[in-house]
Amino acid sequence: MMDILQYPFFQRALIAAVLLGFSLPLIGVFVVTRRLSFFSEAVAHSAFTGLALSALLATPALPTVISFAVLVAFAIVFTLHRTEIPSDTVIGVYLALCAGAGILLLGILQGYQPSLFQFLFGDILALAWEDVWLVVVMCAGSILAMLAMWNALLRVSVHREMAMAMGTSAARVDVMFLVLLAVMVTLSLKLIGIVLASAMLLIPAAAARNLTYSFRTMAVAACLIGGLSSVLGLYASYWFGTASGSAIILTAAVFFILSVFARRA
């Protein structure tokens, strides 16, 4: 079991997976409890369009993709405030819009676009040390940001108007959280792909929700499940010779299924 640890590619993958597995669920507990899972999917898929846009405009990929994801996040929130259309419909409209625009841009771009496929599927085993440092910085930043706005997010989540009446700027809290979500999802995509990023955001938090009625316990459990799924999933992929991202997702899914049966009545 320890043999594989001597390989630098596995060391890098393990560090990145554990850090992302720990920090994404910390955001995920609010994504799950505030019912933003579809929103995070839309932001993740907007990255595809952002990347096609950066290829077309010949702009740096990561800043373009992050800017586009944040723009889509704001557009969704703006539309929700301006109209009375249900949130799932608004998000669905923007998801379709991004997909349509992405396909259109891909059609304009000629030839194979390898970076697009890296964003879609990612490859945690192919990370360089620079990528690992990026993961360290973004995870530390997101954990600090989450801790800083934790209580305000909770107040707005419990009762928005009561929080506002008592002095919490709900709009500012929403914007800060959605920007953090968009940035973290987009950065994660390059490293681990859309599917794994979404899974790490949602599955550990959903599993933890089944285990507790305390928000703090839910957050701790989600981080532990995320971190543990990353370690076990990576080793499982080594043992069974399967794709690492899929193994991590399936391990987290096993925790979720176990939590369904462990749920307190």
Place this chain on the structure above:
Amino acid sequence: MGEVVVELKDVTVELGGTRLIEGITMQVERGSTVAIIGPNGAGKTTLLRAVLGLVPIASGTITLFGTPIGQLGDLRKRLGYVPQRLEYDRYLPLTVREMLHAYLPSVSSARMEQALREAGVHQLLNHPIGKLSGGQLQRVVIALNLLREPEILFLDEPATGVDIEGESRFYDIIERLRQEHHLTVVLVSHDLSVVTRYATQVLCINRRLLCFGPPAEALDAEMIRLVYGHDTTVYTHREHQP
């Protein structure tokens, strides 16, 4: 006249081109209990939300502690608010302690317990709020407000969904807390017995201002008919005849 802590001048609120309230003027003195009454759809909750700055006003001015509502900033720490039922997402796992902690991170468990006891719900600190009854949850919100030590407490039909006995106890608690903590209370109610028993001032509205003053002076039979409709009959209990 005492210190005015809430002042409305000719306040109008519109939504989608419809006037929800129009030309409301009133003053609330420190230490008083003002009840806002009116029939369903009269704009009571809209008025309270406007005073709290939760809905924009089309015209007029609202000042709290002499400061325009849009510039309150840190003065909001001096406000308390008990919404009409704490309708929150029951999917959110949260204990009473965590909810209180989110507002007041530095308050000790002992003080939380004391506030819950004062609000009539002790030993609930570690309970999930999703498992509490409507009445218990409203009292937890009262305890939260007590811990924040507000100067003005706004309540929007706080006893909605609570049984009659529970409602009476609920208002008794608020009145006791008002006296002990020198609160100013502004509450929305549709219940005339609450108004006559607890309010020092009553504001009657039906989109427009109908009356404002001490209940004994402002609420005569004609005004009650005007507020609640002309098919209303007023019966005076022999024990409550003047």
